[in-house]
Amino acid sequence: MTRPFIPPHPPRPPRPVAGWRGFFGERARSSVYGWSERAFETDHIKRRILGFTVHVLLDPDHVQQVLLEEAANYAKPDIVHELLHPIIGHGLLTSDGELWREQRRIVAASFAPGAVETQRDRFIEAANRAMDGWNDGQLVDMAAEATRTTMTVIALALFGGDPRLISDTSMAHIAAAIEGFSEARMLALLRLPQFPLTARGRAGQRGQIFLRRTLSEVVDDRWHGRVADDFLTGVVTALRERFPDEQARALAIDNAATFYLAGHETTANALTWTLFLLAEQPELQEQLAEEATAALDGGGRATIDGLSLLRRALMESMRLYPPVPRFDRQAIEPARLGEWDVKPGDIVSIWPWLIHRHRKLWDEPDTFRIDRFEAKAGRHRFQYLPFGGGPRTCVGAQFATIEALTLLAHWLRRWKFVSLGRPVEPGGMVTLRPKGGLILKLEQRR
Ligand code: HEM
Known part of the structure; x- marks a missing residue:
């Protein structure tokens, strides 16, 4: 049994900070800053923020009610549409009602367990491509490396390996587009037009434009039959059967952007x-490396059953971060x-960050403990929701x-990832990532 380990989290003031201070001060640093101790032990937080009433749900029964039982009464918020529209339009993630249902039906089969199984060789190819560039003793930013690899996976699995989607230019523009979100969010909340004021905001807008233009070209290749069968070709064909041409083309680009971004x-x-x-x-890393080696010996295709420790480590990682x-x-x-009482127009906010570390729901909530995922019993269906519900x-x-298990198993079998002891801080406004990247030393296993 490994020693208990409490990985870093932002400081928690004992009492809630004033709404404006949380919003413009701590909260502006990263989405997970500025929460007080109370947020991790209470059942519900109601706040007024810039004219919006926001309910932060911390009781899994309420989360279940919103996401499952009364899902039809809770749509994606207007502000989310406004923020994401320039980049992912009315694609699967940002649509509601019948338009959402139709698009979900179109893509569902491609993500069923059997279909995912057929993608396994692409995951392995991407894992190997990354390792081809590593040298013994090298310091590597594993955040950038992971991004390049998952981008390669998505390009190979959904877009026929299109090189336009794996380039360093694409990676830089996407990073800029994501970085630009915090300013765009602020402008939207203050009900100001989306004219970015800072260099970061302007770079974000350039990133969005680059992405839309590149993905329009990628869609047009499928539209005009210049590319053989892949996931996107299937989406283009299905949309053309159901919608007028102009709308079908716009939705195809929206979904190309949605899957490209949400998918990596x-x-x-x-x-x-x-x-x-x-x-x-x-x-623990040694144990997982041994498990991966045993599972992959015999041809490189590990079954999930053979990676049960790694699976639990991944689950615990997504609980904490x-x-x-x-x-x-x-x-x-x-x-x-x-x-x-929830009124029409109220925002209902679901925070895996808070629920996953809530004191009423988890023993030693800030401690990394993979044994908590040995059994499912005793866990509410909506207290662990890295993928929503x-x-x-x-x-x-x-x-x-x-994908994550395959990449990790292949990497851990061949390489040791060594900490440099540098502090790591959670950052990011939309997704949660280590601020400034994650530099690790790579040591090749003999
Ligand atoms: C560890 C990886 C991932 C995490 C943690 C994650 C998390 C989430 C969450 C929390 C939602 C629900 C958001 C909401 O209810 O408002 C969501 C939706 C979605 N995700 Fe993921 N996701 C991951 C990987 C992927 C991948 C690999 C793809 C595609 C290849 C993808 C595509 C989508 C799409 C299209 C939606 C919208 C679904 C809908 O509204 O019907 N995600 N994801």
Whole structure:
């Protein structure tokens, strides 16, 4: 049994900080800063922020009500549409009602367990491509490396390996687009037009434009039959059967952007945090390397059954550092959550970051303990939700899990990831990533 390990989290003031201070001060640093101790022990937080009423749900029963039982009454918030529209339009992640249902039906089969299984060779290819560039004793930013690798996976698995989607230019523009979100969010909340004021905001907008232009070209290649069969070709064909041409083309670009972005950045963060946690716990890393070696001997295709320790480590990593630390809904009709009245237009905010570390739900909530995932019994269905829940649960959950396990198993079998002892701080406004990257030393296993 390895020693208990409490990985870093932002400081927690004993009492809630004033709304404006949390919002413009601590909270502006990263989405997970500025929460007081109270947020990790209470059942519900209601706040007024810049004219919005926000309910932060911390009781898994209420989360279940919103995401599952009364899902039809809770849509994606207007502000999310406004923020994400320039980049992912009305694709699967940002649509509601019949348009959402139709798009979910179109893509669902490509993400069913059997279909994910057929992608396993692409995951292995991407793992090998990354390792080809590593040298013994080298210091590597594993956050960047994980991003490049998951980008390669998505390009290979969904877009026929299109090189335009794996370039360093694409990576830089995506990073800029994500960085630009915090300013865009602030402008949207203050109800100001989206004219970025800072260099970071302007770089973000250039990143969005680059992405839309590149993905329009990628879609047009499929539209005009210049590319053989791949996931995107299937989406283009299905959309053309159901919608007028102009709308079908716009939705095809929206979904290309949705799957390209949602499909790699989150998984990259899950991989990065897992590598950080394993670099800090070398004994556990050794155990996982042995498990991976045993599972992969015999041809390189590990089954999930053979990677049960690694699976638990990944789950615990996504509990402590959920790649999507928060997601929101907006009430359509009046509703009630326990003793709380929800009015039409209220924002209902679900924070895996808080729920995953809540004192009423977890023993030693800040401690890394993979044994907590040995059995499912005793856990509420909605207390562990890295992939969301209900009908809008992440369509790529199975894909991401098998992908992450495959990449990690192949990497751990050949390489040791060594901590340099540098402090790591959670950063990021939309997804949760180590601020400034994650530099680790790579040592080749003999
Ligand atoms: C560890 C990796 C991932 C995490 C933690 C993650 C997390 C999430 C979460 C929390 C949601 C729900 C958001 C909400 O309810 O508002 C979501 C939705 C979604 N995810 Fe993921 N995701 C991951 C990987 C992927 C991958 C690999 C893909 C595609 C290849 C993907 C595509 C999507 C899409 C399209 C949606 C919207 C689904 C819908 O609304 O019907 N995700 N994801």
